[in-house]
Amino acid sequence: MLSPIALAGRLRRLLEVPLGGACATLGAQEPDENPKQAALKNIYSLGRNSCMSEKGHWEHVYKTKASDEVSWFQPHAKTSLDLIKKLEPDPEAHIMDVGGGASLLVDDLIASGYRNLSVLDISSSALEVTQKRLGVAANKVRWIVEDVIRLSLPKHSIDVWHDRAVFHFLTTSVQRDQYVKTVLNSVKPGGHVIVSTFATDGPEKCSGLPVQRYSAGSLHDQFGEPFVLLGHEYENHRTPFGTDQHFIYCYCRVVDA
Numbered sequence: 001m002l003s004p005i006a007l008a009g010r011l012r013r014l015l016e017v018p019l020g021g022a023c024a025t026l027g028a029q030e031p032d033e034n035p036k037q038a039a040l041k042n043i044y045s046l047g048r049n050s051c052m053s054e055k056g057h058w059e060h061v062y063k064t065k066a067s068d069e070v071s072w073f074q075p076h077a078k079t080s081l082d083l084i085k086k087l088e089p090d091p092e093a094h095i096m097d098v099g100g101g102a103s104l105l106v107d108d109l110i111a112s113g114y115r116n117l118s119v120l121d122i123s124s125s126a127l128e129v130t131q132k133r134l135g136v137a138a139n140k141v142r143w144i145v146e147d148v149i150r151l152s153l154p155k156h157s158i159d160v161w162h163d164r165a166v167f168h169f170l171t172t173s174v175q176r177d178q179y180v181k182t183v184l185n186s187v188k189p190g191g192h193v194i195v196s197t198f199a200t201d202g203p204e205k206c207s208g209l210p211v212q213r214y215s216a217g218s219l220h221d222q223f224g225e226p227f228v229l230l231g232h233e234y235e236n237h238r239t240p241f242g243t244d245q246h247f248i249y250c251y252c253r254v255v256d257a
């Protein structure tokens with residue numbers, strides 16, 4: 001009987017996948033992933049979770065998977081789009097999709113007439129996918145490759161901050177506090193913040209990474225008094241693999257100065 005590490009070494013040689021020696025642990029299939037790809041992915045993920053940087057993780061995802069092969073794919077980000085249209089009808093409003101990745105939200109925002117759009121992501125590969133898809137329309141968008149935790153934007157330059165499935169990756173209070181500080185610095189008083197995470201009955205992992213799950217109340221608690229909770233919505237997201245993931249969306253107005 002081979003030990004897990006010996007088995008990992010044998011599989012790695014077989015697949016010619018680089019593997020950091022000290023990180024060899026076999027991962028279990030994660031509930032948000034395509035079961036058909038799970039066996040192969042688990043072999044590759046030997047060492048990935050503990051050895052690869054966060055940015056490296058996301059670059060790898062977008063280099064190796066088509067945008068409709070990831071669990072969070074939506075042909076249209078309908079809940080997000082409807083909320084943005086409801087909260088901010090002004091086509092000149094500055095809307096930022098944080099951790100936008102390869103989401104088609106920006107396509108639909110352009111089609112809806114919004115003219116002042118930014119998409120931020122930690123992964124340049126993700127943004128390249130979206131830029132290629134948009135073609136010349138990509139010139140209408142500001143693209144920012146940055147870790148949201150390190151983001152420094154001109155003060156009060158954003159009218160709508162949108163984040164679907166990024167905040168839930170922040171599993172320490174230090175990261176979350178920094179995120180909230182960044183939102184407060186970036187979003188105008190009177191501007192809007194839409195944050196969506198896995199709900200309390202959502203998966204415990206996303207893209208193989210651990211996440212923090214929230215109710216509407218516990219998500220709003222992370223942001224606190226400067227954010228007036230206007231409402232929340234639940235979404236049952238059907239993944240491309242036919243499984244369901246429960247999301248919560250909270251939307252708030254930043255208090256006027």
Ligand SMILES: C[S@@+](CC[C@H](N)C(=O)[O-])C[C@H]1O[C@@H](n2cnc3c(N)ncnc32)[C@H](O)[C@@H]1O
Binds near residue numbers: 058072100103123146
């Ligand atoms: C689960 S995906 C969601 C993508 C998109 N929002 C959607 O709903 O289709 C998470 C996205 O956040 C990006 N991301 C993860 N951590 C980030 C960080 N610290 N700063 C900026 N982007 C991040 C990833 O590259 C990825 O595109």
